[in-house]
Amino acid sequence: MKVGLRTPSIKKSFKARTTGKYKRKLKRMVNPFYGKKGMGWIKNPSRALKNKIYHKTTFSAKDAIKGTSNLFVAIMYYLIVLPMKWMFILMFYMMKYMLLAMAWVCVAIFNGIVWLVEKIINMNREDPPVDETVDTNENPLIEDTAEKTDVPSKTLG
Numbered sequence: 001m002k003v004g005l006r007t008p009s010i011k012k013s014f015k016a017r018t019t020g021k022y023k024r025k026l027k028r029m030v031n032p033f034y035g036k037k038g039m040g041w042i043k044n045p046s047r048a049l050k051n052k053i054y055h056k057t058t059f060s061a062k063d064a065i066k067g068t069s070n071l072f073v074a075i076m077y078y079l080i081v082l083p084m085k086w087m088f089i090l091m092f093y094m095m096k097y098m099l100l101a102m103a104w105v106c107v108a109i110f111n112g113i114v115w116l117v118e119k120i121i122n123m124n125r126e127d128p129p130v131d132e133t134v135d136t137n138e139n140p141l142i143e144d145t146a147e148k149t150d151v152p153s154k155t156l157g
Contacts, residue, residue: 003057
């Protein structure tokens with residue numbers, strides 16, 4: 001498929017300009033669908049699709065001369081505006097995730113400071129030493145089972 005400038009043909013351009021309006025009127029009288037928009041899609045869809053693609057991807061020499069300002073605008077758009085647009089989108093997402101990362105770092109630093117303050121406070125606190133030995137006479141939770149039994153102990157002997 002061709003892309004870009006169409007090869008100019010003087011013969012075809014002359015034929016298109018000299019086909020008279022009476023010839024078109026006659027064809028329209030004979031065929032009611034002649035010259036109506038969209039009839040190509042009904043008559044021959046594959047050809048209509050190819051023509052649509054061809055006319056979208058190519059331009060004539062007359063269009064190129066007439067539309068130099070449009071060409072300049074297109075070049076400016078693709079070379080300057082479009083890259084800047086993507087640059088701003090990229091910068092937006094970079095800033096978004098950088099701020100998110102900074103927030104995580106701030107939370108981590110805050111948690112570290114809280115941990116250090118707790119360590120300092122607990123280091124200066126004087127707790128009584130914990131006694132590891134357990135005295136059954138002084139501890140009311142541990143009961144002596146021998147005193148509580150009603151049955152006298154029997155000794156052999």
